[in-house]
Amino acid sequence: MDEGSDESALVPKKSNASRRGRRGSPAFALLVLVLLAAAAGWWLLTPHRHAPPERQVGEVVPAVTVPPSETPLPVESPTELPASPSPTPIAVPPSPAPPSPRASPRAAPSYNPGAPKLALIVDDCGQWIDTERAFVALDVPLTLSVLPDVHYTATIANEAAQAGKGVMLHLPMETVSGLNPGPGKVTTEMTDAAITAQVEADLAQVPLAGGVNNHEGSKGSADPRVMRDVMDVLAKRGNLFFIDSRTSSASVGERTAQAQGVPTAGRDVFLDNQASVAYTEAQLRDAAAIAKRTGSAIAIGHPRATTLEAVRAMIPQLQAEGIQFVLARDLVSGS
Numbered sequence: 459m460d461e462g463s464d465e466s467a468l469v470p471k472k473s474n475a476s477r478r479g480r481r482g483s484p485a486f487a488l489l490v491l492v493l494l495a496a497a498a499g500w501w502l503l504t505p506h507r508h509a510p511p512e513r514q515v516g517e518v519v520p521a522v523t524v525p526p527s528e529t530p531l532p533v534e535s536p537t538e539l540p541a542s543p544s545p546t547p548i549a550v551p552p553s554p555a556p557p558s559p560r561a562s563p564r565a566a567p568s569y570n571p572g573a574p575k576l577a578l579i580v581d582d583c584g585q586w587i588d589t590e591r592a593f594v595a596l597d598v599p600l601t602l603s604v605l606p607d608v609h610y611t612a613t614i615a616n617e618a619a620q621a622g623k624g625v626m627l628h629l630p631m632e633t634v635s636g637l638n639p640g641p642g643k644v645t646t647e648m649t650d651a652a653i654t655a656q657v658e659a660d661l662a663q664v665p666l667a668g669g670v671n672n673h674e675g676s677k678g679s680a681d682p683r684v685m686r687d688v689m690d691v692l693a694k695r696g697n698l699f700f701i702d703s704r705t706s707s708a709s710v711g712e713r714t715a716q717a718q719g720v721p722t723a724g725r726d727v728f729l730d731n732q733a734s735v736a737y738t739e740a741q742l743r744d745a746a747a748i749a750k751r752t753g754s755a756i757a758i759g760h761p762r763a764t765t766l767e768a769v770r771a772m773i774p775q776l777q778a779e780g781i782q783f784v785l786a787r788d789l790v791s792g793s
Contacts, residue, residue: 570782573782574749574750574780574781575749575754576749577756577786578769578783579603579671580601580603580758580765581603581673581703581758582605583605584604584615585605587610589761589763590610593769594614598777599624599784599785599788602618602623604667605628605630606630606659606660607640607641608641611663612663615664615666616666625664626664626667627661627663627670629672630642630643630644631672631675631677631684632644632645632677633677634676640673642660643656644656644684644688648684650683653687654687654690657691668698668787669721669790670699671702671758672709672711673703675709676705676706679706685715686714686718688700688711689715692718693719698720699722699786699790700715701722701723701724701756711724716792721791722791722792723786724756726745727744727755728758728759729745729757729768730764733762733764736768738759742769745757746776746779750780750781754789
């Protein structure tokens with residue numbers, strides 16, 4: 459070998475075919491398979507393996523059962539109240555309203571014979587059950603006068619009696635204007651026998667009634683014959699009183715009742731000729747002033763939201779002034 463010669467030139471060079479042969483050998487293939495198996499094992503053990511599978515289109519999802527106590531209850535819309543007292547019954551809602559909280563029996567307040575007394579009468583009952591029930595729930599004596607043959611006639615009469623409130627028949631009578639006072643009306647064109655039969659039928663609709671007052675009736679209550687026929691029925695019963703609503707200055711109701719021995723009294727104040735809380739509160743103050751001056755007063759209102767709000771607000775004020783709330787029957791004379 460000459461000095462300075464390249465030793466690499468003396469080493470035989472390996473061919474490309476020899477290198478390709480080793481890569482294609484069984485050992486290399488086995489190495490690749492081991493690596494692939496390791497990668498697959500790693501993928502199977504990672505957290506995404508436990509994620510819930512996606513729902514396929516059209517796949518049925520099991521329903522979740524809701525416990526009965528969590529099932530939402532249907533909500534009734536509030537019962538609509540009239541804008542003003544109407545001589546004809548307002549249309550009745552298609553289904554009964556849900557019961558409102560009722561008054562629980564309480565011990566009667568101590569009776570003070572010398573205190574000025576105020577009797578509240580709620581007319582036109584049997585049509586707006588939610589508001590009427592709210593009146594029943596008030597913690598003072600008051601009287602509900604119930605119309606015959608309307609949707610809630612029996613319901614509200616029974617609930618009022620059970621709560622210790624007074625119950626009366628609100629007897630529909632003929633008007634001067636010709637407006638229809640509703641089912642069960644007494645008119646001046648009826649015979650004596652027809653009037654007697656109608657009053658008996660109306661009383662049968664409100665069997666818990668302790669007395670009667672006229673609904674509308676500016677023409678009927680001014681007719682002496684008509685009122686004699688009405689009082690004949692009450693006198694024969696022997697246990698019913700009559701409150702003259704005084705819808706007309708010409709009414710002969712109270713005078714006729716006195717002549718026929720029927721315990722009677724007359725209305726002093728209408729509470730809600732205007733659908734206004736402020737107006738009704740002022741009328742309640744007037745009624746209280748009459749009670750303080752004369753010893754007693756009778757105030758008549760209707761199942762209105764404004765009347766209810768005013769009465770509820772004024773009760774503690776009037777009681778603080780010494781006014782004692784009583785039932786209508788407590789203020790009739792001749793009983």
